[in-house]
Amino acid sequence: MTHTIPLLHPLDDHGRLPRLILDETSRLPQDVRDAAAALAAAAAKPQLSPAAAIAPYCHPHFVRAEPAAFGRATFYFRAFTGYESRPEMPREAWDNPALTWEQKRELDSQYSVAESLWSQGRLRIQAAPVLRRAVPLWQAWQTAQNALRETFEAFRHTRDGMWRAQLLRLTEAERSALAAATAWDAVAEELSLLAAEQRRYGGEEHELDLATVAKELGLDASGWSIHWPEDYAPRASSWQHETPTVRALTAGIEQQRERLTEVARLAGDSQTI
Template identity: 40%
Template sequence: MAQTIPLVHALDDARLSPAAEAAPAGALAVDGGARYHHPHYLLAEQVDDRCVRFLFREFTGRESEPSTPLEMYCDPAVTSEQCTRIAQQYTAARVLWSKRRLRVQAAPLLATARLRWTAWQLAHEHMQSLFAAFSTVADTQWRAHLMRLLDAHRVARQMAGDWDDIAEQLAAVVAEQHAAVDDWSDEVDLTVVAAEHGIDTTGWLIEPVGVYRDTPYYRHDTPLVARLVKEIDEQRARLADVAHLAKDHDTGRQLLTDHG
């Protein structure tokens, strides 16, 4: 299957977008720079005085990133206008390639993410229900119930960490696609790709990839883990207050210790 993409002439103001039209009816003549064309390139059509539509064989997303051959600029057989046209061709090819590559890379990650988000939700809901149940737990069962909550905290933190791991991988492939294109209108939205696979991403916490990475001078919790740690700290502080008021100082001290 062939893929088409229109490209406005001016390289400093290129605007790329998927083309819905079929293959162009009339192609531009093959020029002296033909040997520098991208391997997937088929032909180009002059749409109007500003826009050229390029036609390519379908990308798999597994090819190398289309990169303008710099040697053509030193080739006396290639005119300046031809160089400009070929550079535009590679820009268009890079857009199509990046979109396909994102879809190929994201598919298995999204399948894993759906499972991990469900696991996180179940662990988090269990943790919340155990905390809420303290208001009805008998005094004789309070410490046993506290142990169950602490176990739920550990499980929820593990699930949050697992989620942040897959979320970082998704954020990375999205960042790579966005970096490959010159115009925001060619950036692919991950929710669109997920919907193509029947996956609802409502509620998913995925931050820009840089948020997940430590700096040489600063280490920090990843986004969902950080949100969970704040909630756990609030639960522990609340229970410590209750223990203190009930004169159960040993339990209060335990709750306020670092939970790692």
């Protein structure tokens, strides 16, 4: 059976009861005296602050945390290069019974932010060479696309006797555009996958846009056509795999040919286009 006794006298500077009180408690049952001694020892024992308690488990790049609105915190870290290992809260922290749930939750939030910052640094490393390789491929695709458009528009000013020659130019422009679109989609898929990986680790709240990374490298990627990774995957409903840019180009080519076929039919030309 446990007993609780109120302390009618304050502890002295060393966390001990005054001598008079000790003499009085010596006549109490042993378990009561033990409880009083434990209480005095607990009062004298220095308590770790919440920050000191979790300090051994903080990420090496962690600098400090500051209170923010709605009971949240703002975490500050030294810059991540992206070469570090993926930040993960130590299992020992989760298993430590001395840490409160609030302290573990704060550590979890800290590591979540660290992982987001690390993922951004990692994207910068991985995307840089791909972005540089993508620049001439995007320019080649734009050039080929414009050439195809201009070749088709030239039919409006082509004499009847020159249509076959112009058709030859059109098919050559189509092939060039198809090759450029295929090359662009290949590098665009690489970038799309890298961006998706960064979102998976960092979360949409901390997404780093590829155009921002390109700008940091002195490149302009603001007009680039990069789709979601799923758009580059083969479609189960189609026997022919076409990536987004190739698919759009093929649809445009078919529209052009339908237009030429319609004109040929109206002109009474039996030649198949």
